[in-house]
Amino acid sequence: MNIHEYQAKELLAKFGAPVPAGHAAMSVEEAVEAAKKLPGPLWVVKAQIHAGGRGKGHFKELPEGSKGGVRLAKSLEEVEAHSKDMLGNTLVTVQTGEEGKEVQRLYITDGVDIDSEFYLAMLVDRATGRIAIVASPEGGMDIEQVAHDTPEKVHTFTIDPATGLMPHHGRSVAAALGLTGSLAKQAAKVTTALYKAFLGTDASQIEINPLAVSGDDLLVLDAKVGFDGNAMFRHPDIAELRDLTEEDPMEVEASKYDLAYIKLDGDIGCMVNGAGLAMATMDIIKLNGAFPANFLDVGGGASKEKVTAAFKIILSDPAVKGILVNIFGGIMRCDTIAEGIVAAAKEVDLDVPLVVRLEGTNVKQGKDILANSGLPIIAADDLGDAARKIVAEVKQPA
Ligand code: ADP
Ligand code: MG
Numbered sequence: 001m002n003i004h005e006y007q008a009k010e011l012l013a014k015f016g017a018p019v020p021a022g023h024a025a026m027s028v029e030e031a032v033e034a035a036k037k038l039p040g041p042l043w044v045v046k047a048q049i050h051a052g053g054r055g056k057g058h059f060k061e062l063p064e065g066s067k068g069g070v071r072l073a074k075s076l077e078e079v080e081a082h083s084k085d086m087l088g089n090t091l092v093t094v095q096t097g098e099e100g101k102e103v104q105r106l107y108i109t110d111g112v113d114i115d116s117e118f119y120l121a122m123l124v125d126r127a128t129g130r131i132a133i134v135a136s137p138e139g140g141m142d143i144e145q146v147a148h149d150t151p152e153k154v155h156t157f158t159i160d161p162a163t164g165l166m167p168h169h170g171r172s173v174a175a176a177l178g179l180t181g182s183l184a185k186q187a188a189k190v191t192t193a194l195y196k197a198f199l200g201t202d203a204s205q206i207e208i209n210p211l212a213v214s215g216d217d218l219l220v221l222d223a224k225v226g227f228d229g230n231a232m233f234r235h236p237d238i239a240e241l242r243d244l245t246e247e248d249p250m251e252v253e254a255s256k257y258d259l260a261y262i263k264l265d266g267d268i269g270c271m272v273n274g275a276g277l278a279m280a281t282m283d284i285i286k287l288n289g290a291f292p293a294n295f296l297d298v299g300g301g302a303s304k305e306k307v308t309a310a311f312k313i314i315l316s317d318p319a320v321k322g323i324l325v326n327i328f329g330g331i332m333r334c335d336t337i338a339e340g341i342v343a344a345a346k347e348v349d350l351d352v353p354l355v356v357r358l359e360g361t362n363v364k365q366g367k368d369i370l371a372n373s374g375l376p377i378i379a380a381d382d383l384g385d386a387a388r389k390i391v392a393e394v395k396q397p398a
Contacts, residue, residue, distance in 0.1 A: 001227045003241045004048040006107040008225040011238075012206070015197040017190055019220045022109030024048070031083035034108035035076055042111030043073045045082040047091050049101040050246040052209075052224060053142070057093035059085065060100055069093070069103065072111050079108065094142070104245060112219060117210035118177045119143050119154075120190065122198050124205075130158040131198060133169060133191065135176040139210035165195040177211075179218075186218040201238055202231035250313050257309040259298055266291025268390055269314035269323040269352075271307070273298050273332070281326045284387040290394060293320045300331050307340035311348050322394040324386055325356040334358045334366030342373040353378065353393035357386035 003011075006024045013019040023034035035043050047054050047069030054069030062085060069091045073079040083106055092100035117139030125132035136154045138146045147154045155176035159165055170188025174180070179187050194206050205226040212221045232239040244252050254261030260275065268285050272278040275297050282292040294317065298310050314320055327337050341356060357380040358366045370377050378393070380386035 001229045001232060001239070001242055002050045002246070003225055003227075003238070004050065004105060004107075004243065005046065005223055006048060006105075007241045008206075008223040009220065011201065011225065012193065012197050012220060012223055015200065016193040017197070017220050017223075018186070018218060019223075020110040020112060022107055025083070025106045025108055026104070028080060028083045028087060031087075031106050031108050032076055032080050035073070035079040038108065038110055041074060043079050044109050044111045045071050045073055045079055045086065046107040046109065047086045047103040048105040048107050049091055049093075049096070049103060050243070051091075051093050051095035051101060052222075053093035053095050054091060057091050057096070057100075060090040060092060062089065101246070105243075112212065112214040112221070114210075114221075115213045115215070117212050117221075119146070119207075119209045120173065120177075120187075120194070120211045121205070121207040121209070122194050122203070123207075125156075125158055128158050130161060131195070133157045133159065133173060135173045137177050139212070141209075143209065159195070165192060169195075179213075182216060183213060183218055190218060190220070197225075201225075201235060202228045204228045250316060253309070254296070254313050257306050259296060259306065259310055259313070261297075261310075261313060262295040263317065264292050264294050265319075266293045267319050267321040268394055269293045269296075269317065269320040271296050271298060271310050271314060271323065271325045271327070273300060273327050277326060277328060280383065281324065281387075284383055285324065285391065288387045288391040290391040293317055298327075304336075304340040304343055307337070308344035308347055311344040311350075315348055315350070315352070320352060322353045322355070322390050323350075324390040325354065325358075326383065326386055327356075327358055327360075329358060329360030329362060329366065333362040334360055335362045335369055338366035338369035341377070342369060342375060345373075345375050345377070350375070353390065355380050355386050355390040355393065357381070357383060 009019045021038055025031035025034045057068045071082045073082055086103045090100040090102050119136040119139045121134040123132055134156050138153050157172050170191045173191045174184035174187040198206055203225055207224040208220050210221050212219050251261055268290050270281050270292050272281050278295055278297045285292050298306050329337055355378045378389055380389050
């Protein structure tokens with residue numbers, strides 16, 4: 001789960017990170033009010049979307065050459081003008097893809113004079129099974145690009161979970177950033193704050209880009225924080241920060257029914273129980289020369305309601321030209337699943353070919369229910385047969 005920059009900064013500030021003052025705004029009026037609460041005379045108007053690269057991005061609705069989603073303002077009039085330019089418009093950045101993201105929230109923050117910009121992040125390093133700190137003196141840029149072009153400028157340290165963060169980690173970060181004296185001490189303090197925040201919120205990633213030197217101060221100017229979705233039940237206050245408008249609407253709908261759904265680019269909708277079977281189903285569709293429209297795992301306890309919801313979600317994707325249901329009746333019996341499929345197919349008036357492969361407990365009764373349903377359901381015997389049948393249906397000239 002991801003949150004906006006302003007939410008991330010409020011959270012990190014609570015753990016002691018040095019964040020310039022700022023306020024979120026949902027309208028142009030609120031943006032001007034927010035600016036009035038700050039000292040000025042320099043403000044920054046920042047578009048809040050769940051994607052980076054905003055500064056170098058562009059708005060679809062504005063003429064070419066217009067400024068991006070992070071703009072300096074030297075007066076309240078400029079704050080107002082920038083806010084009008086951004087709110088309701090679509091910001092395209094290297095991370096949003098061509099379709100971009102509509103800006104619905106702004107963050108108005110103190111503008112600071114930047115002397116230098118650094119990169120500092122914490123994430124879970126799967127290879128070592130530890131929290132890793134990534135630090136680079138090349139801040140304000142795309143870190144993947146820095147790692148690719150000048151890998152020696154990206155420094156990584158891991159934290160032993162038995163000892164936790166140690167003073168030497170802070171010193172290593174300061175050295176990696178080339179900081180000395182008071183700034184080095186501040187770098188160690190920021191590192192401690194990030195570590196506390198990381199553990200305290202079950203974060204999966206905290207990225208500060210840039211961490212900036214402004215005069216005698218080290219400041220967090222941009223923050224991106226992601227959390228372990230499976231741990232959010234422990235943090236209801238953080239779970240509330242979720243902004244559903246930033247997520248794929250079909251994936252949001254699926255999460256309501258506890259369905260694991262990911263939209264893909266192909267035209268064959270898949271409904272499967274179990275992640276392994278879902279992966280195998282996608283593979284075999286590809287083997288037969290077509291592409292899956294989604295990954296969808298209805299889980300072990302697939303009820304009629306779940307199956308119906310899954311059908312609706314698959315069919316709401318206009319790219320879907322056929323559906324392959326591949327279910328193994330283990331805990332769930334095949335006859336129950338068949339009843340669910342028939343009820344769901346009737347309820348959503350299915351208008352694309354449907355191939356069903358059932359296997360497992362009560363498979364005979366299940367197949368009978370499908371055969372006697374009066375619906376044009378194509379039965380399949382095994383995974384290979386099912387994939388061949390649905391691909392043949394979808395590829396048929398209309
Ligand atoms: P993004 O990474 O999405 O482009 P950032 O918040 O990193 O957005 O902003 C882009 C650039 O704008 C930063 O690298 C920094 O140079 C500048 N910037 C961001 N916040 C401030 C601020 N409060 N004061 C001055 N400059 C800023
Ligand atoms: Mg940034």
